[in-house]
Every structure is written in structure tokens, then in C-alpha cells.
Amino acid sequence: MTLQIGVLLLLMVAAYAVASLKKLSVELSILAAAVAGGLGGAFLKTPPLGELPRHLVEGMFPYLDVMLVFSTATFFMALVSESGGVNYVVRGAIKLFYNVRVVALLVLMIIILIPGALTGAGSVSILVVGAPVALALKALGIPERKTAAILFIVAGLAAAAPPVNIWAMILCAGTAIPYVGFTYTLGIPVLILGTFTVLWLGLKKEGGMDKAAALAALPPVPPGMKGWRVLVPFVVFFGMVIANRTWPFATPIFGLPLEFSAAAFTAWLVSPRKPDVLKLALNTMKRLLPLLATMIVVGMLQQIMTATGVRGMISYAVISIPLVLLFIGLAVIIPVSEGVLTYGAAAILGIPLIWFFDSIGLHATVAIAGLSILWPLGDGLPPTALIGRLSVMVSDYKGTYWSFLRQTWVPWLVITITSILMVVYSAKLSFLVKWSM
Amino acid sequence: MNVIMIFYYLITAALVCLLGWNLIREKKSANDMILGLLVMIPLVLRLLRVK
Amino acid sequence: MSAPESKPLAHPVRVKIVLAVLAAALTVAGGVPLFKHRHFGTPFVAGPGVTKVIKLSDYSPGLKGRFVDADVFVMEGAEPGGKALIMANTHANEPAGYLAVKILIENAVVQKGTLYIIPTINVSASRNTKAGDGYPLYYDIPTDWGRVRFRMGTRDASPLESWPDPDVYIHYPDKQLLSYLDLRNTNRTWPGRPNGPMMERVTYAAMELMRKEKIDLAFDFHGAETMFPVTNCIVAPQKSAKFATLASMMVKAMEGFDSHVEPSPQNFRGLSHREIGDFSNTLPFLLEAPIPFLDQPTGPKTVKLLLDGKDPFLLSLAKKKKLFVSYDANGWPMDKRVGQHMSTTLEIIRQFSKKTPDRAIRLSGAPKYADLVRDGVGKYFHDPAKAEPGRIHYE
Amino acid sequence: MKKALVILFAAASVVTLAAGQTAVPKAKLPVLTTSAGQSNDVNALNIVLEEADIKYDYCDVPTPEMVAAGVGLGNKQSAEGFHVESTTDLAKFPKGTPFKACLVAIGASLKGMGASGLTIDTEEARVKKLVDYCKKNKIFLVAVHVGGEAGRGPAGSDNxxxxxxxxxxxxxxxxxxxxxxxxxxxxIAEKGKIGFQQVDYALGLVDIVKKMFN
Structure with a gap:
């Protein structure tokens, strides 16, 4: 059976490679891999050919809700941006903090951390506050590729930050460990690593602008734009998120897409100039199309990989690695799995890994925290590279994707080492869990 | 079906319309046509309450 | 990373129409089987012991007329006594319990006391499929008179019944944070609320049944991965632990299979074995039988794997001591798993009846572990073609 | 059914002849039962004593001070993650009578420990203190393991x-x-020259504790 599955895996890799060589987009290359795997599997009746369409269609569903979040959040931010709110905020931030660089950087870091921490999605951080923060970073004299790097790493940390960490939640749900004890176990490393990242990448001023020039270089704020007009839509959004958290049994479950829609509607209401909503929505969808399609094809790939046994074989291979190699291998395995499967990676590799770690005396909660700090790095890796691509998009960086990714290597390495040490020494770090209870 | 769920069907329907409109306007890229259609499939099946 | 610029198409409209037709064909070819699956029913023949079939909504109007409202088979004995509730398909991708209750409903007769059986407590999950996990839609069990087809469901209710998911599920009433998915998992939504989210309504109705009918024992049938530490066991809170332990010792000695007892954790909320005990006078027991099909490191997710539990990867991992149950080339066949649920349940009922004779429950006609392993589960299914029409219920 | 049970008990009490088995030693009452690792096996142990009609005191997480308090365990009350039960015949052994024997059910449960607010490290430290106390005060210490394969695990595991x-x-x-x-x-028994018995089923213990305490 191993041989058969191995052949299917090769077939899928080959289909991906051929599609890429033929200059097809990443999304279509993943689709090609999924279809090739499905057709190959049909030879062995795993799954039978008659079930292939159903598997392909069913595989389009795992990330349906994430697609709704992306669409509504991007549309909301497009509205805020179009109404001049973004420019207003950045101008204010530069006025206040231009001369105290470290404080400015830390404030911007916290601004990126909050939306991701609350929703568990780094993409929300980028979509909601990415554009204005990018502008502010640029005004501080940080070049675009470093700006993109800061956004990407900090947004990833935001996703890992408490209270909501989706990797940890998937792992807890799958291993029947309660999702408690993560506040400091995740919070402390996230803050330390975030501070390190913004200071490492942002402390050096590379542009020659002084404060006046920086302000002059920023786009003008449209007449009539006031602080409250920017603030109100965000108050609506965070109000709904926080209301749900504070009075969970009195508030209905809104869900992020509705929260973003409500915020978008408010932004339109309070905007001093009324943007063309239809045009804006159409453009938003066009811009998002590759990302949305990625979610679709990754789900299909995942479905085919499981139905054919490829996913199981990979999971088996990871669990069978000798322990020391496994610890070192986490540095590659975890981010790459995220790059290929996004959150699916937590279920496929994470659940058996945690069971295994637990059985050899590691502390499961700390080990989950450690892994879930490493996973977000994979959101910068192809084929999906969800947060990496969003970071490049909002920071307006025009260079190649790889030149952006190279900028992140030092924080990347530090995060990797931290998270592996957290797993290895999880038993010694269990006091963090106790503090958090 | 409660009010909030109805909102979700409306959001989904809006996305299908936007994707469809973009698809109709698309003249150049076969890639974008395929991606647009792919994204529409699960949204349509959700609207039809199949899955 | 950006998509390469494509050359202008020679015939954009024609290309577009061809692509749209292909997409529509895929939608239909993939969508129709999913639609059929959602509306498929397996016939359950109400056996001689079934005295009535009621609805879960009879205990909580919040479920009236809803898709998620479940059937409750009631089996009353001539003599009054204790009462037990048996629930299956909490997680509809763990089918051993579902097959066990079908056998009970079709064969058992209660002499003393009453049995309440809910074959599918999470109706929506049993009519949902696990996107991304490549399960088969159905599995067939052979019998002497033909095959019986069952839906393969999943762990979580469908978004068609519960949409949207929250950013994080906040358990009622404890406020413990759980994964957003757990809002649709009926083994996290206990004890529930009468008008809360849909799955909380389901568990609330079951809680009401237990409180109003003064149920003594509640059984929740599950399956668990062989790599999961809590597998092949009875999960019981402190108040149920003695009966569980006695039963575990008895089945080991008399019927020759293992099912150890795991304490129900006190700080993990929403689970049946926790909340039923805390919010009623009922003694809860959650039964786990191994289900290799659900393990991550397995070969293709086929019906064969689901039914015989044989997998080369798991066998190799067993040799490396990475599984939590004994595992050999014989796999873990369905008959054995159904048999374990059946015998463990009967033994707990027997031990309870011995200790509290005025609340005793006595029943006959239910096969035990050895019978099921010898005959196979299909032997105990009744042919709906030979049943009176009014006695057939599609589950 | 009753007949079957009698036969079963008889069968279960026929001890399998494994290497190094020794005779069942005599021990004296009163006896304390407890757990090392908080698995459910201590419940099995208590049930065994009940079946053998031997009265006992039980605490899942006793401290040396509680053991020193003797029968009644210093009147401690059960609370969340802490269970006490005293069934010892107070007519024979009034409160405060020092324990003469201690039965420890070995078996680690992550869940059980979590419920008691313990980790494997704190549990190990606690158990070591308890064992030390028993050794110093000549309390007859019996190690019981009835968890079967499920209660074992790879080397270095909690169990x-x-x-x-x-x-x-x-x-x-x-x-x-x-x-x-x-x-x-x-x-372990051979190396430490410790008395050792192996039974087919947990129920077989009934016969052994009867021999031990009568």
C-alpha cells in the first residue's frame, strides 16, 4: 500500500510541477495536483472514479467561512481607505510619535496585534489595519520590503496571540484538552518576539525624511474627515466582537463576516464623501480572487490527499521520525505544512504530534503553544502564502516575493528557535499554564 | 432560520453576484475565469442549501 | 507570486461559455450526491420491545419542527423499575454505537424498567459530511437477506442548521472558551439552553428528558482513534465510577475484552460525561471503542477500513508503541466494537440493578460481545420488507 | 448468573504461575488505599476490598500528615479534586489508630491528575513522600497494578x-x-527480593487481599 500511495504522491507533485512550468498560476497548479491525484486514485478505487466529482466539490467547503471573512473584511477596509480614514490615522500617528521612534514602533505593533488576537486570523490584522500601519511605517523611514516583513511577522504573531488561537483550538478540540491555560503561555512569547521583530527590522531609519517632509509626503486628508468618522466603524466592529465575548449568553453569535459587514455599512454612512460602493465591491472581489481561489483549491487538495491515503502517509512519516530529528525537523515541517494546507495542517500533523508528545511526558498545553507560534510563519510560504501575499499587497511592495521573504529571516529564525525550545522544555515551562489559569 | 443566518445567505448571494458580474466583464484571462467559477461553486451550493 | 499575465484570448466568450458549462457540470455531479446523502434514511424496524416512538422536541419546544429534532424509541417493561437512556451518533462518524442501538431497537425486550434510545442525537451531523477529509458517503453492512446501507456522517452539525460559527465558542453556563467548531459539536454543548444555539437546544432537550423522566443511567456511544489516549474505555465522573469500574472488571473477566475506566475531567466543560452528571441526578457513562478509520496516519479512507479497522501504517506504529490500544494484523473489526458497546452497557445496567433493586432494569434479546463477534452485526438486523409498515422508522 | 459468578471468582483466584511468584504475605489492618498517578485503578482496588469484605480508608491524594493522623485521616472532607472515604470499622480501630498497611494503585491519568490540579512532577514528588513515610513508619506497602496494557506506555511515560x-x-x-x-x-520484584503475585484479572485480587488480611 505504501508503494501505491507513494506513486500517487509523486503523481501529484509531478502535476504541480508541470502546471507551474507551463506558467499556470499557483491556484491552477494546486488544482492540477488535486485532479491528478484523484484520477490516479481512481485506478486503485481510492476513491472510485464515480465519487471523484463529489470529492472535488466537497473539498471546496472547508474554508468557505474564511472566504466570507476575507471578502467582507477587505471590502470594509477598502471603504475606510476610500473615504480618507486611513490617511487621517497615519497622519495623526506620525504627528504624535515621529520623534520617539521606539514608542511609535511598539504602538504600531500593538495596533497590528489586536485584531488578529481577537479573531485568531492574522489576515484580519492585515486587512483591517495593515494599510494604515504600512503607511505609518513608511513615513518613519522604513523601506517597503521591511514594512511588508514587519506586517507579515507581527500579523502571524497576532494570530498566535491569546485569547483566540485557531491552531491551538483545533489541536485542543482534536486531542480533547481544554482550551485553557494559554494566556501567558502564548502572550509572553508573542510580546517578546513581536518587540524583537519591530525593533530589529524597524529601528534603523533608512529614509532621509524629517517630520515635516514625512507629513507632506503623505496623501492629503479629504475635507470633512474627522477622528470620529474613522473611529465609529471600528467601534461598531470591535463593539460586536467584545459584546459577544463579554455577554456571550445575551448577545447572538454574529460571526466575523457579519461584524465586518456591519462595520462596512457604518463606514459608508459616516464617510464625508460617498464612494461608489458597487465599483469598490467589484474591485475588491477581483483583487481577492487569487486568495479566495487558493482556499478552494487547498481544500480540494486536502480532500484528495486524505481520500487517497497520501495525507495519512505523510502524517505517518512525521510521527515515525526519531525524536531528536523530529524536534529539529519541526522547523521545516510545521511552516511547510501550513504553507500547503493552512489550518488543515494543525489537524493532520498537529493532532498525532501532540498525542505523541503527551505520551512521552511533554506538557501538552505548552507544546501546543510552542507549535502554534511556529505555524503562522508558514502563512508566508507558497503555495498558499496567504498572509505573506496580503502583507506585500497592503504595503505596496513591488519587488519579487522572495526578496520580501528574505527580509524576514532573522525574526523567522528567532521565532523558530523559541518555539522548538518551548516544545522541548514544555514540562519545565508548565508554570506558565498555571499562571494563566 | 434566524435573522443572522438570513444575513449570511444575503452576504453569500452578494458575493456570487459580484463574482458573476466580474466573470461577465472578464475578457482577457482564462485563469481568472476558471478561478471565478471555482469560487462560485461552493457559494452556490450553500445558497441552494445542498451543503 | 502574482499570476502570470495571460495572453489575450482569441474567443473570450466561447472560452467563458465552455468553462461555465464545465463548472456547472461539476457542481451538479458533485452536488447531487451530497444532496442525496443529506436526505437518505436507513430503515429501523421497531422491534417487539418498542412501545412508542416520540420526539426529542416533546421535552423542549425549542426543537419543534426543526430539522435537528431526533426520534426517541421508548421500550417499557411490564414491571416498573429504573430507567436508562442510550444515545448514539453524538459524533456521526463513529458508527459502532449507531449499529449497536439499531440492534437493541430491533431485538431487545424490556421486562422491568424502561429504556429510552436516541439513535441519532446529532441529526444534522449525521446528514453532514466532513469537508476536506475524504470520507465515503455510505457504508453497507451485509445480512442474510441483503445489504443495509448507512450514511457516514461527521462530528459537527452542518452549517445549514447552525450558521455562522462564532470566533470562539463560549460554553454555557461555564464560560469556558472552546474551539469555534465546538458550537456544532453536541459533545461540547451540554447542558445546553432551551433557546440557545441549535446544538445547545438539542442537548438541553436531552437534559430535560433525563430530568423529567428521572433517568438513572445515561450512555453516550462514541469511537476514538487508536492514537488517542482516551480510547477503548468508559469515561465516567466520580459519581458513576464505581459502576463503570465494576463493569470494566466483569467484562474483562467474563467476556474477555478490555475497556478500562477513565475519570471525567472536572475542568473540561460541555461533555456529556461531565454535564449530565452535574446538571441532573442521572449517572452518565461515555463509551469509547477504538476506530482506526479516524486516525490521522492511515491509508485511504475506505469503507473497508471503516469496517475492518485494518491499516498497515497503524500496524507499524503499534510496533513502535505509539498506539494506546493493542493492535495487530486483525485490525479492529466493527463487530467487535459494536459488541463492546453492547456488553459494557448491559453489564453497567446489571451492576446498577444489583445495587439498587427497586430501580432495576431487566431486558432480554440483546446479543452480547461473543454473539456479535461470532455472527456479525448484520445477523441481528431485521428485514424491513417483512415488517409491518407502521413499525419502520427512517433514521 | 450467581453460579457463573462463583465459578468466575474461583477461576480468577487460580493464580497464573509466572516466574518469581511468592506466597501471599500476611498484613494487618487498618489499611489505607490510595493512588499513584490518579487513574481510575484505585476505584478498582476499593471495589476489590469491598468484595473481600475488608474495610478501609481511602484518599486519592493523601499527605504524610494525613497518613500520620491514622484512621479517619484527620477528619478531612472531600472537595473538588480531593476525595476521602473512611469505612474502617471504628469499633475495632478507633479514629487515630495508625495504619498498618497501605495499598497503592499505580496508574497515571493525565485527566485524573489535571482534575486534582496535579502535574506528573508534583504527583511523583507527592508519591515519593508518601512511600518514604510508609517505609519509615513500617507501614506494609503493597504496589498494585491492574491497568493492563492500557495503563502502561513507552519508557519514560507518566505510568x-x-x-x-x-x-x-x-x-x-x-x-x-x-x-x-x-x-x-x-x-523489579526479583531484583529487590520483593514478594510478588500475578493474577489473571483484577477480580483475582479479591482472593489475595482476603489471604493477606485474614
Whole structure:
């Protein structure tokens, strides 16, 4: 059976490679891999050919809700941006903090951390506050590729930050460990690593602008734009998120897409100039199309990989690695799995890994925290590279994707080492869990 | 079906319309046509309450 | 990373129409089987012991007329006594319990006391499929008179019944944070609320049944991965632990299979074995039988794997001591798993009846572990073609 | 049914002849039962004593001070993650009578420990203190393992640490056949010259405790 599955895996890799060589987009290359795997599997009746369409269609569903979040959040931010709110905020931030660089950087870091921490999605951080923060970073004299790097790493940390960490939640749900004890176990490393990242990448001023020039270089704020007009839509959004958290049994479950829609509607209401909503929505969808399609094809790939046994074989291979190699291998395995499967990676590799770690005396909660700090790095890796691509998009960086990714290597390495040490020494770090209870 | 769920069907329907409109306007890229259609499939099946 | 610029198409409209037709064909070819699956029913023949079939909504109007409202088979004995509730398909991708209750409903007769059986407590999950996990839609069990087809469901209710998911599920009433998915998992939504989210309504109705009918024992049938530490066991809170332990010792000695007892954790909320005990006078027991099909490191997710539990990867991992149950080339066949649920349940009922004779429950006609392993589960299914029409219920 | 039970008990009490088995030693009452690792096996142990009609005191997480308080365990009350039960016949052994024997059910449960607010490290430290106390005060220490294969695990696992904390220091070891598949317990017994018995099923323990305390 191993041989058969191995052949299917090769077939899928080959289909991906051929599609890429033929200059097809990443999304279509993943689709090609999924279809090739499905057709190959049909030879062995795993799954039978008659079930292939159903598997392909069913595989389009795992990330349906994430697609709704992306669409509504991007549309909301497009509205805020179009109404001049973004420019207003950045101008204010530069006025206040231009001369105290470290404080400015830390404030911007916290601004990126909050939306991701609350929703568990780094993409929300980028979509909601990415554009204005990018502008502010640029005004501080940080070049675009470093700006993109800061956004990407900090947004990833935001996703890992408490209270909501989706990797940890998937792992807890799958291993029947309660999702408690993560506040400091995740919070402390996230803050330390975030501070390190913004200071490492942002402390050096590379542009020659002084404060006046920086302000002059920023786009003008449209007449009539006031602080409250920017603030109100965000108050609506965070109000709904926080209301749900504070009075969970009195508030209905809104869900992020509705929260973003409500915020978008408010932004339109309070905007001093009324943007063309239809045009804006159409453009938003066009811009998002590759990302949305990625979610679709990754789900299909995942479905085919499981139905054919490829996913199981990979999971088996990871669990069978000798322990020391496994610890070192986490540095590659975890981010790459995220790059290929996004959150699916937590279920496929994470659940058996945690069971295994637990059985050899590691502390499961700390080990989950450690892994879930490493996973977000994979959101910068192809084929999906969800947060990496969003970071490049909002920071307006025009260079190649790889030149952006190279900028992140030092924080990347530090995060990797931290998270592996957290797993290895999880038993010694269990006091963090106790503090958090 | 409660009010909030109805909102979700409306959001989904809006996305299908936007994707469809973009698809109709698309003249150049076969890639974008395929991606647009792919994204529409699960949204349509959700609207039809199949899955 | 950006998509390469494509050359202008020679015939954009024609290309577009061809692509749209292909997409529509895929939608239909993939969508129709999913639609059929959602509306498929397996016939359950109400056996001689079934005295009535009621609805879960009879205990909580919040479920009236809803898709998620479940059937409750009631089996009353001539003599009054204790009462037990048996629930299956909490997680509809763990089918051993579902097959066990079908056998009970079709064969058992209660002499003393009453049995309440809910074959599918999470109706929506049993009519949902696990996107991304490549399960088969159905599995067939052979019998002497033909095959019986069952839906393969999943762990979580469908978004068609519960949409949207929250950013994080906040358990009622404890406020413990759980994964957003757990809002649709009926083994996290206990004890529930009468008008809360849909799955909380389901568990609330079951809680009401237990409180109003003064149920003594509640059984929740599950399956668990062989790599999961809590597998092949009875999960019981402190108040149920003695009966569980006695039963575990008895089945080991008399019927020759293992099912150890795991304490129900006190700080993990929403689970049946926790909340039923805390919010009623009922003694809860959650039964786990191994289900290799659900393990991550397995070969293709086929019906064969689901039914015989044989997998080369798991066998190799067993040799490396990475599984939590004994595992050999014989796999873990369905008959054995159904048999374990059946015998463990009967033994707990027997031990309870011995200790509290005025609340005793006595029943006959239910096969035990050895019978099921010898005959196979299909032997105990009744042919709906030979049943009176009014006695057939599609589950 | 009753007949079947009698036969079963008889069958279960026929002890499998494994290497290094020794006679059942005599021990004196009153007896304390407790757990090393907070698995459910201590419930099995209590049930065994009930079936054998031997009265006992039980605490899942006793401190040396509680053991020192003797029968009644210093009148401690059960609370969340802390269970006390005293069934010892107070007419024979009034409150405060020092314990003469201690039965420890070995078996680690992550969930059980979590419920008591313990980790494997704190549990190991606690068990070691308890064992030390028993040794110093000549309390007859019996290590029991009835968890079978499910209650074992790879080397270095929680279960193995609990075994190492108790078994080598016990005065007598009694295990089920499944628990000793790899001969781990017989080896410990042989090495430490500790009394050792192996039974087919947990129920077989009934006969052994009867012999031990009568």
C-alpha cells in the first residue's frame, strides 16, 4: 500500500510541477495536483472514479467561512481607505510619535496585534489595519520590503496571540484538552518576539525624511474627515466582537463576516464623501480572487490527499521520525505544512504530534503553544502564502516575493528557535499554564 | 432560520453576484475565469442549501 | 507570486461559455450526491420491545419542527423499575454505537424498567459530511437477506442548521472558551439552553428528558482513534465510577475484552460525561471503542477500513508503541466494537440493578460481545420488507 | 448468573504461575488505599476490598500528615479534586489508630491528575513522600497494578515514572497478567527480593487481599 500511495504522491507533485512550468498560476497548479491525484486514485478505487466529482466539490467547503471573512473584511477596509480614514490615522500617528521612534514602533505593533488576537486570523490584522500601519511605517523611514516583513511577522504573531488561537483550538478540540491555560503561555512569547521583530527590522531609519517632509509626503486628508468618522466603524466592529465575548449568553453569535459587514455599512454612512460602493465591491472581489481561489483549491487538495491515503502517509512519516530529528525537523515541517494546507495542517500533523508528545511526558498545553507560534510563519510560504501575499499587497511592495521573504529571516529564525525550545522544555515551562489559569 | 443566518445567505448571494458580474466583464484571462467559477461553486451550493 | 499575465484570448466568450458549462457540470455531479446523502434514511424496524416512538422536541419546544429534532424509541417493561437512556451518533462518524442501538431497537425486550434510545442525537451531523477529509458517503453492512446501507456522517452539525460559527465558542453556563467548531459539536454543548444555539437546544432537550423522566443511567456511544489516549474505555465522573469500574472488571473477566475506566475531567466543560452528571441526578457513562478509520496516519479512507479497522501504517506504529490500544494484523473489526458497546452497557445496567433493586432494569434479546463477534452485526438486523409498515422508522 | 459468578471468582483466584511468584504475605489492618498517578485503578482496588469484605480508608491524594493522623485521616472532607472515604470499622480501630498497611494503585491519568490540579512532577514528588513515610513508619506497602496494557506506555511515560516511584520500594507487588506482559514487575520484584503475585484479572485480587488480611 505504501508503494501505491507513494506513486500517487509523486503523481501529484509531478502535476504541480508541470502546471507551474507551463506558467499556470499557483491556484491552477494546486488544482492540477488535486485532479491528478484523484484520477490516479481512481485506478486503485481510492476513491472510485464515480465519487471523484463529489470529492472535488466537497473539498471546496472547508474554508468557505474564511472566504466570507476575507471578502467582507477587505471590502470594509477598502471603504475606510476610500473615504480618507486611513490617511487621517497615519497622519495623526506620525504627528504624535515621529520623534520617539521606539514608542511609535511598539504602538504600531500593538495596533497590528489586536485584531488578529481577537479573531485568531492574522489576515484580519492585515486587512483591517495593515494599510494604515504600512503607511505609518513608511513615513518613519522604513523601506517597503521591511514594512511588508514587519506586517507579515507581527500579523502571524497576532494570530498566535491569546485569547483566540485557531491552531491551538483545533489541536485542543482534536486531542480533547481544554482550551485553557494559554494566556501567558502564548502572550509572553508573542510580546517578546513581536518587540524583537519591530525593533530589529524597524529601528534603523533608512529614509532621509524629517517630520515635516514625512507629513507632506503623505496623501492629503479629504475635507470633512474627522477622528470620529474613522473611529465609529471600528467601534461598531470591535463593539460586536467584545459584546459577544463579554455577554456571550445575551448577545447572538454574529460571526466575523457579519461584524465586518456591519462595520462596512457604518463606514459608508459616516464617510464625508460617498464612494461608489458597487465599483469598490467589484474591485475588491477581483483583487481577492487569487486568495479566495487558493482556499478552494487547498481544500480540494486536502480532500484528495486524505481520500487517497497520501495525507495519512505523510502524517505517518512525521510521527515515525526519531525524536531528536523530529524536534529539529519541526522547523521545516510545521511552516511547510501550513504553507500547503493552512489550518488543515494543525489537524493532520498537529493532532498525532501532540498525542505523541503527551505520551512521552511533554506538557501538552505548552507544546501546543510552542507549535502554534511556529505555524503562522508558514502563512508566508507558497503555495498558499496567504498572509505573506496580503502583507506585500497592503504595503505596496513591488519587488519579487522572495526578496520580501528574505527580509524576514532573522525574526523567522528567532521565532523558530523559541518555539522548538518551548516544545522541548514544555514540562519545565508548565508554570506558565498555571499562571494563566 | 434566524435573522443572522438570513444575513449570511444575503452576504453569500452578494458575493456570487459580484463574482458573476466580474466573470461577465472578464475578457482577457482564462485563469481568472476558471478561478471565478471555482469560487462560485461552493457559494452556490450553500445558497441552494445542498451543503 | 502574482499570476502570470495571460495572453489575450482569441474567443473570450466561447472560452467563458465552455468553462461555465464545465463548472456547472461539476457542481451538479458533485452536488447531487451530497444532496442525496443529506436526505437518505436507513430503515429501523421497531422491534417487539418498542412501545412508542416520540420526539426529542416533546421535552423542549425549542426543537419543534426543526430539522435537528431526533426520534426517541421508548421500550417499557411490564414491571416498573429504573430507567436508562442510550444515545448514539453524538459524533456521526463513529458508527459502532449507531449499529449497536439499531440492534437493541430491533431485538431487545424490556421486562422491568424502561429504556429510552436516541439513535441519532446529532441529526444534522449525521446528514453532514466532513469537508476536506475524504470520507465515503455510505457504508453497507451485509445480512442474510441483503445489504443495509448507512450514511457516514461527521462530528459537527452542518452549517445549514447552525450558521455562522462564532470566533470562539463560549460554553454555557461555564464560560469556558472552546474551539469555534465546538458550537456544532453536541459533545461540547451540554447542558445546553432551551433557546440557545441549535446544538445547545438539542442537548438541553436531552437534559430535560433525563430530568423529567428521572433517568438513572445515561450512555453516550462514541469511537476514538487508536492514537488517542482516551480510547477503548468508559469515561465516567466520580459519581458513576464505581459502576463503570465494576463493569470494566466483569467484562474483562467474563467476556474477555478490555475497556478500562477513565475519570471525567472536572475542568473540561460541555461533555456529556461531565454535564449530565452535574446538571441532573442521572449517572452518565461515555463509551469509547477504538476506530482506526479516524486516525490521522492511515491509508485511504475506505469503507473497508471503516469496517475492518485494518491499516498497515497503524500496524507499524503499534510496533513502535505509539498506539494506546493493542493492535495487530486483525485490525479492529466493527463487530467487535459494536459488541463492546453492547456488553459494557448491559453489564453497567446489571451492576446498577444489583445495587439498587427497586430501580432495576431487566431486558432480554440483546446479543452480547461473543454473539456479535461470532455472527456479525448484520445477523441481528431485521428485514424491513417483512415488517409491518407502521413499525419502520427512517433514521 | 450467581453460579457463573462463583465459578468466575474461583477461576480468577487460580493464580497464573509466572516466574518469581511468592506466597501471599500476611498484613494487618487498618489499611489505607490510595493512588499513584490518579487513574481510575484505585476505584478498582476499593471495589476489590469491598468484595473481600475488608474495610478501609481511602484518599486519592493523601499527605504524610494525613497518613500520620491514622484512621479517619484527620477528619478531612472531600472537595473538588480531593476525595476521602473512611469505612474502617471504628469499633475495632478507633479514629487515630495508625495504619498498618497501605495499598497503592499505580496508574497515571493525565485527566485524573489535571482534575486534582496535579502535574506528573508534583504527583511523583507527592508519591515519593508518601512511600518514604510508609517505609519509615513500617507501614506494609503493597504496589498494585491492574491497568493492563492500557495503563502502561513507552519508557519514560507518566505510568512508568509512577511504577518506578512505588514498586521498587514496596513490600509486596501484585499485578494483572496484562500489566506484566513485558515482565517489568517480575524483574523489579526479583531484583529487590520483593514478594510478588500475578493474577489473571483484577477480580483475582479479591482472593489475595482476603489471604493477606485474614
Amino acid at each position: 512508568e515514572r509512577m511504577i518506578d516511584a512505588v514498586a521498587p520500594l514496596a513490600d509486596f507487588i501484585v499485578v494483572t497478567k496484562d500489566s506484566n506482559k513485558d515482565g517489568r514487575f517480575s524483574k
